[in-house]
Amino acid sequence: MASAEGLEPSRTRKNSNKNIIARIRHGHITGRGICRGTEISEALLKERDHKAQWHGIPVLLRRLYDKSHLNSDLSQIYFIIKEVSSFLSMEAMSFVTEDRKPAQESTYPNTYTFDLFGGVDLLVEILMRPTLTTQTNVPKMSDDLVKDCLSVLYNCCICMEGVTKSLASRDDFVMFLFTLMSNKKTFLQTATLIEDILGVRKEMIQLEDIPNLPSLVQSFNQQQLANFCRILSVTISEPDMGNDDKNTLLAKNAQVVVKFNCASSYYSSMALLNIPGFIERLCKLATRKVSEASGASSLLLELQDWYTWLDNAPVLDALMQMAAEDAEHSSTESSDESSLAASPLRHRLPQSMKIVHEIMFKVEVLYVLCVLLVGRQRNQVHRMLAEFKLIPGLNNLFDKLIWRKQTSTHVLHSQNQNCDCSPEISFKIQFLRLLQSFSDHHENKYLLLNAQELNELSAISLKANIPEVEALVNTDRNLICDGKKGLLTRLISVMKKEPPDSSFRFWQARAVESFLRGTTSYADQVFLLKRGLLEHILFCIIDSGCKSRDVLQSYFDLLGELMKFNMDAFKKFNRYVNSDEKFQTFMTQINSSLVDSNMLVRCIILSLDRFEGQTEDMRVVEVLSECRLLSYMARVENRLTFLFRLVNIINVQTLTQENVSCLNTSLVVLMLARRRGTLPFYLNALREKEYAEKYPGCLLNNFHNLLRFWQRHYLNKDKDSTCLENSSCIPFTYWKETVSVLLGSDRTSLCAIASYIDEAYMDLGKDFLEV
Numbered sequence: 176m177a178s179a180e181g182l183e184p185s186r187t188r189k190n191s192n193k194n195i196i197a198r199i200r201h202g203h204i205t206g207r208g209i210c211r212g213t214e215i216s217e218a219l220l221k222e223r224d225h226k227a228q229w230h231g232i233p234v235l236l237r238r239l240y241d242k243s244h245l246n247s248d249l250s251q252i253y254f255i256i257k258e259v260s261s262f263l264s265m266e267a268m269s270f271v272t273e274d275r276k277p278a279q280e281s282t283y284p285n286t287y288t289f290d291l292f293g294g295v296d297l298l299v300e301i302l303m304r305p306t307l308t309t310q311t312n313v314p315k316m317s318d319d320l321v322k323d324c325l326s327v328l329y330n331c332c333i334c335m336e337g338v339t340k341s342l343a344s345r346d347d348f349v350m351f352l353f354t355l356m357s358n359k360k361t362f363l364q365t366a367t368l369i370e371d372i373l374g375v376r377k378e379m380i381q382l383e384d385i386p387n388l389p390s391l392v393q394s395f396n397q398q399q400l401a402n403f404c405r406i407l408s409v410t411i412s413e414p415d416m417g418n419d420d421k422n423t424l425l426a427k428n429a430q431v432v433v434k435f436n437c438a439s440s441y442y443s444s445m446a447l448l449n450i451p452g453f454i455e456r457l458c459k460l461a462t463r464k465v466s467e468a469s470g471a472s473s474l475l476l477e478l479q480d481w482y483t484w485l486d487n488a489p490v491l492d493a494l495m496q497m498a499a500e501d502a503e504h505s506s507t508e509s510s511d512e513s514s515l516a517a518s519p520l521r522h523r524l525p526q527s528m529k530i531v532h533e534i535m536f537k538v539e540v541l542y543v544l545c546v547l548l549v550g551r552q553r554n555q556v557h558r559m560l561a562e563f564k565l566i567p568g569l570n571n572l573f574d575k576l577i578w579r580k581q582t583s584t585h586v587l588h589s590q591n592q593n594c595d596c597s598p599e600i601s602f603k604i605q606f607l608r609l610l611q612s613f614s615d616h617h618e619n620k621y622l623l624l625n626a627q628e629l630n631e632l633s634a635i636s637l638k639a640n641i642p643e644v645e646a647l648v649n650t651d652r653n654l655i656c657d658g659k660k661g662l663l664t665r666l667i668s669v670m671k672k673e674p675p676d677s678s679f680r681f682w683q684a685r686a687v688e689s690f691l692r693g694t695t696s697y698a699d700q701v702f703l704l705k706r707g708l709l710e711h712i713l714f715c716i717i718d719s720g721c722k723s724r725d726v727l728q729s730y731f732d733l734l735g736e737l738m739k740f741n742m743d744a745f746k747k748f749n750r751y752v753n754s755d756e757k758f759q760t761f762m763t764q765i766n767s768s769l770v771d772s773n774m775l776v777r778c779i780i781l782s783l784d785r786f787e788g789q790t791e792d793m794r795v796v797e798v799l800s801e802c803r804l805l806s807y808m809a810r811v812e813n814r815l816t817f818l819f820r821l822v823n824i825i826n827v828q829t830l831t832q833e834n835v836s837c838l839n840t841s842l843v844v845l846m847l848a849r850r851r852g853t854l855p856f857y858l859n860a861l862r863e864k865e866y867a868e869k870y871p872g873c874l875l876n877n878f879h880n881l882l883r884f885w886q887r888h889y890l891n892k893d894k895d896s897t898c899l900e901n902s903s904c905i906p907f908t909y910w911k912e913t914v915s916v917l918l919g920s921d922r923t924s925l926c927a928i929a930s931y932i933d934e935a936y937m938d939l940g941k942d943f944l945e946v
Contacts, residue, residue, distance in 0.1 A: 230285060233292045235259050243301050249314050252301070256323045260330070263289060267330035283334040295331055295338055298324045303351050318360035325355075325364035332371045343376040353385045356403075357394060366402045373409045380410055382443040389450045401460055401536035404543045411443045411546050424830045424888060444550050454547075454559040461540045462568025465533045465576060534576070534598045541605040548612040557619050561654050566613070566622045569606065570656040573665050577606050607682035610666070615689040616901070618646030622654055623690065624661040628702070635698040644696050663690060664706065671711050675719035676726065684712075684729035691736035693901050700741045709737055709744055713751045717760050727764065728771035735778035740785050740904075742798050749802045758803045769820050770834045776817055777840040779808045781903060784847045815860050818844050819874070822861070826877050827884045835888075838881050843903060846913045854916075855925040862931040872936025879928045882914050 239255045242248075262285040289295070302324050305316065332339040342348060349372060355365040373380065382388060395403055447453055544565070547556045560566070569577065614620040621629065629650065636643045656662055670683040687708070691699055703709075712734050715721050738744035752758050765772040783805055789795045799805055807813055821841040825834050848854045858875075865874045889896055890911070900907045919927035929937070 229288050230262055232288045236292050236294050240297055245304060249316055253320050260323055260327050263327055263330040267333045286331050286334040290331060290338055298328055299348055321361045322364045325368050329368045339371055339375050343372045357391055362399055370405050379439040381439050382410060383446040392450050397460055400456055404539035407543045408539055411440050441551055444547055444552060448552055455563045457540050457544055458563035458565045461537055465530055531598050534602045538601045538605050541609050545609045545612050557617060561619055561622060564654060566662060567656050570662040578669050604682055607686045610686040611689040616693045620690050621647055621650040623663040625656045626652060628661050632698045632702055635701045667706055675721040676723045680726045681729045684733045688733040688736050695739050700737055704744060709747050710751050716764050717757055724771055731772040731775040735775040739778045740782050745798050745802045748804060770837060773837050773840045777843050779804060783808050819864050822874060822878045827880050846905060849913055858931050872932050875928050875932045882918050885914055
């Protein structure tokens with residue numbers, strides 16, 4: 176053990192302080208010499224303390240080390256940790272009540288000193304020591320002592336990200352923390368620390384490795400289960416690729432780490448689904464009601480600083496935990512709200528606080544359900560959510576809690592981006608995401624309707640003399656929404672009331688669009704057309720002055736699904752867009768960003784192709800002759816202009832999940848041309864465009880490379896190919912055949928791209944796959 180002899184007495188105290196710190200830092204890096212402050216004598220630490228302004232923290236750590244050996248009386252260290260905690264908690268509180276600042280030594284000196292002198296490692300040792308010995312008579316740590324140790328570690332994590340990352344790298348400690356969650360007295364502090372630690376881990380933990388996971392989760396009451404969902408939100412989510420160039424499809428295909436993490440996500444999800452009653456309890460949490468008192472609607476006025484509120488979420492949890500503990504003295508603990516409702520403290524808590532607490536829980540629960548819904552076990556999850564009546568439960572909460580009032584406009588966040596929105600805004604977004612995932616390409620989407628609305632769909636099919644959709648016929652009416660309106664109808668009602676640029680419009684449109692996606696259903700489209708949805712969308716695109724590209728993109732996509740192959744929709748479009756000025760405004764919006772609007776362009780082209788094959792029907796002839804939109808797209812020069820732009824705005828290196836639709840839309844144009852025997856005309860037009868623009872070979876070589884990538888990307892993905900087939904009503908075999916024909920190497924073939932590229936300009940980008 177090092178002592179005062181290691182430092183030359185002739186040096187100044189200032190230099191000696193620096194020498195101590197330098198030695199410890201050097202030990203941290205090399206693993207040699209002094210690695211902890213506990214290796215320095217207490218006398219020397221006291222001597223240097225005042226000058227260094229360490230506030231006695233190294234001395235306290237030295238005493239803590241001396242009194243915390245395996246068979247020590249652990250009650251003696253309780254007061255030491257309390258004293259240390261007082262220094263650190265003030266810094267942590269200043270961190271969360273102000274804008275978060277970069278963790279620096281000068282910003283949080285006490286936390287820095289505590290970590291530098293080995294405090295974090297020492298607390299981890301104290302907590303884990305009983306599990307690392309074979310002795311049977313080891314003194315047991317009190318719950319209060321465990322809670323204080325966890326709180327100190329959490330405060331360190333708040334102020335210093337390096338501490339969080341260091342703890343996250345210790346698999347043994349992470350798994351140990353999960354065992355502490357079985358103790359209700361230490362649950363909250365443990366859950367809060369785990370959530371912080373897992374948020375910075377690069378590798379996902381595997382839930383199946385947690386000791387006794389099923390019994391652990393089954394032991395949680397509803398409040399603890401909701402807190403556990405916060406942890407699950409970072410353990411079962413498939414990793415986000417980020418927003419940089421690594422987000423390209425080319426880079427995604429090359430990611431090996433992501434594949435491993437996706438596998439971890441799958442096994443973790445399976446571990447949860449195998450826990451008896453887990454999904455049922457989540458559904459109950461998501462749909463349970465909150466008793467609302469008068470004045471609760473002033474929630475946003477009562478809570479002005481949302482950054483502070485969210486960062487102090489553990490404080491809110493602590494209040495609710497106190498209420499639950501108070502209730503335990505008077506009644507047996509219940510797994511629902513009844514125990515909290517009986518608590519005097521709960522009655523004293525502001526009503527808005529109770530609502531926010533419930534909303535925050537529901538945000539996490541809905542997020543977990545949403546992640547499970549988009550995983551590989553989707554059908555199993557769907558069956559469970561239907562059985563436990565999640566959708567009817569959410570429908571009953573819609574007016575009273577989910578959308579009890581309009582919320583101010585907010586900034587749109589990406590799917591996996593951390594959000595600093597209010598709990599109420601986050602709740603709405605997660606609710607809309609859940610509806611989108613629930614409805615997308617799944618027969619259970621009809622659970623979003625009530626009995627009257629299902630009958631309406633049947634009547635629409637009967638009137639049109641078309642068979643009912645099989646999924647509609649098979650819908651279990653015991654599991655659908657009750658009340659005067661179903662969830663889908665309620666959603667459309669609030670959608671119409673949103674401000675033009677509200678980002679909620681994006682999520683609302685996505686949720687409604689998901690109801691229409693898949694094989695086109697005439698009855699589903701008419702159901703929404705009768706509720707004025709098409710006119711509302713056109714108003715937002717043409718007349719509202721909306722400038723948000725995200726909102727406009729979602730409306731273009733929804734409009735495409737609503738109008739596809741539907742003559743009634745094109746008639747309604749023509750009645751609304753009843754002037755050249757309105758039509759020009761509409762086309763300007765489409766042309767302003769083809770990446771955003773190309774799905775609508777695809778819908779118009781597909782619909783035009785179908786209508787042109789039905790000219791024996793006079794109603795179709797009437798629509799073709801009168802509709803401005805169809806007349807515009809019927810002109811071949813306009814279709815060619817869209818084709819030029821679609822091929823030109825993307826390349827293999829810039830393809831993303833967002834813009835790959837441009838490639839597929841260009842393929843739709845050429846597939847339809849191939850059906851009609853005009854494919855050579857379109858390819859020759861591309862060649863002429865190249866020469867007119869004085870870049871021969873570039874456009875066609877780029878398209879050739881894109882199609883080569885298309886083969887690699889789609890021929891190994893069943894889900895993507897199914898989506899292409901359902902959305903276009905073109906068999907995927909025809910997609911594959913067309914791509915193969917276009918990529919043919921025979922330069923004498925009039926349907927091969929190679930035939931239209933001069934020899935001198937061939938293979939300009941042939942090495943793209945090695946990028």
